[in-house]
Structures are given as C-alpha cells and as structure tokens.
Amino acid sequence: MKRFILGAALAALAMPASATDYMIMAPAGPGGGWDQTARTMQEVMSAEGIGSAQVQNVPGAGGTVGLAQFVSSASGDPTQLIVGGYVMVGAILTNASPVTLADVTPIARLTGEAVAIVVPAASPIMDIAGLVEALKADPGAVSWAGGSAGGVDHITVGLLAKAAGVDPTKINYVAYSGGGEATAAILGNQVTAGISGLGEFLPQVQAGTMRLLAVSSGERLDGVDAPTLKEAGFDVVVQNWRMVAAAPGLTDDQKAAVMADIDKLANSESWKAALATKGWANTYLAGADFEAQLAVEVEATTAILKDIGLVK
DSSP: OHHHHHHHHHHHHHSOTTOEEEEEEESSOTTSHHHHHHHHHHHHHHHTTSEEEEEEEOOOGGGHHHHHHHHHHHTTOTTEEEEEEHHHHHHHHHTTOSSOGGGSEEEEEEEEEEEEEEEETTOSOOSHHHHHHHHHHOGGGSEEEESSTTSHHHHHHHHHHHHTTOOGGGOEEEEOSSHHHHHHHHHTTOSSEEEEEHHHHHHHHHHTSEEEEEEOSSSOOTTOOSOBTTTTTOOOOOEEEEEEEEOTTOOHHHHHHHHHHHHHHHTSHHHHHHHHHHTOEEEEEEHHHHHHHHHHHHHHHHHHHHHTTSOO
C-alpha cells in the first residue's frame, strides 16, 4: 500500500501544476483550416504537457454560428477556447452578425497562410493566366469553391477579379462551411476552380489530383511549384491569419493563465514542427499587441469588402 501511495504521489508530481482540460471550438466543419488548427493545438498541448483538450466543431455562416454559441455558453469559463481569424472578420461583416470578436477575449494570432488557387487535375485550364482569361470572357461561367462568404477566399477572388479588370460583384463564388466539402466539390468537377489555404490543398496537389495555379503570398514559397499572383501580373497579396480567443468575462488571473499556456504552446518544438509540416507561417502575436493589430485588421477588412461590393 505504501508503495502504491508513493507511486501515485510521484505520478502527480510529474504532471504540470497548471495542466488544464480545455475545450477548443472550431467554428467550421471538419477538414478546414480552423479544424486543423484546433486539432493541432490539441496534439501539441498533450505532447507538451500543457493539458488535455477536446475539439468541438460548430459550422455555419463563416464561424458566426459557433461564435454566438461560444459567447452565450462559455462566459467566465477559462477552459473554453475558440479558433478564428481573417475569415471570421469578414463573415461577421457580411452576415451583419450581432456577436463580434469584441465579445470574446483575444489571446493570440497563431499562424499565417497563403491562399492557393487550384483546379482539378483533369481541367483544361493549365495556369492562372488561363483561368483569368476564362473569368474575363464570362465571369459567371467560372465557379469558385471556397470557404464562407465574405471570408479570405471570397475576398481573394474579388481582389483578383478587380486586378484583372473584372467586376468583382459578378463572380460566381460557391461558399462551403468546411474544407472537406470544398475539396470534394473540386475533385468531383462540380466547380471550375478552388481557393483555400495552401495547407488544405497540398495533399491533393502532391497526390496529383489537383493542379496548383498560384498562391497569394508576397514572394515565391520554398518547395511550392507555383507563381504568386503578383508574379503572374495581378497585384494581389493576401495572408490568411488564424487566432485563438478565450471566453468573455474572465478575470485578469484567468486570462493570464490562458495566455501562459498558449505562449508555451506557440514556443514549443512540437508546434514549430507542426507549422513546418502544414506550411503555416509562424505569425505569433499575443496580448495587447495582438488586440491592437486585430482592430487594424477589422478596419482594413471592412474597407476591402466595401471596395469589392460584399458590404455596403
């Protein structure tokens, strides 16, 4: 009995004192960037002894359905987290959502990712010039599969159309609630092209089932055999950033504890390895600096959405 008690005590000492059982909401269907972010956080938290985590998918309206549920149900609970980002900022505006990111506790920006434009491998469109040529000939005949209306994918298509001299309000954009659904539509030849985070399409590109036409980064990406939109002659540079937020109504001590766990996650070797594997850029920015940048992003996104006719 003494040996058992000693063993239990040693095991307890081996566990981090601050380990927390988190619930991470991915406000989208399985397979997309938010789902991948939440599940990568889950894996790294476990590997680094930060705590355990469960992932909950709540798809709908560019994350605003999940956001509203999170705000109403998680208030004051420091174990509840939600991932979001550029897509959610746009969706809040286009859906005129009564719940916004001002209603949660921003913790940190975690990653950045280039947007990729692809076509099915059997498509007669061989490059981005060919796709834009088809878009100019008949904007409505070119269908685009992407994430939620008003999100980064939709914005990127609108900016590309505008850069090519096409009325962005005439694009035929088909919004999907999760990356898995959009991928299925592209592979099933239900749309002309697909647009999403590069990491979501890389497995299919590498498998030869999709053709990568261009990426939205400012410079060519290492190991990626595709031009940037800017390199192809279209002045469009977009980065899809992703963030994590905590519940509203936390005390200063509760917020500090969550921030400490996320800081440990973002600076861990497991997280850095995951970023490299998924092709995500490390854009970690936390605390007051992130809150200030978030305000800038909301203002800039509002201006872009008005410019391309998605918000009045």
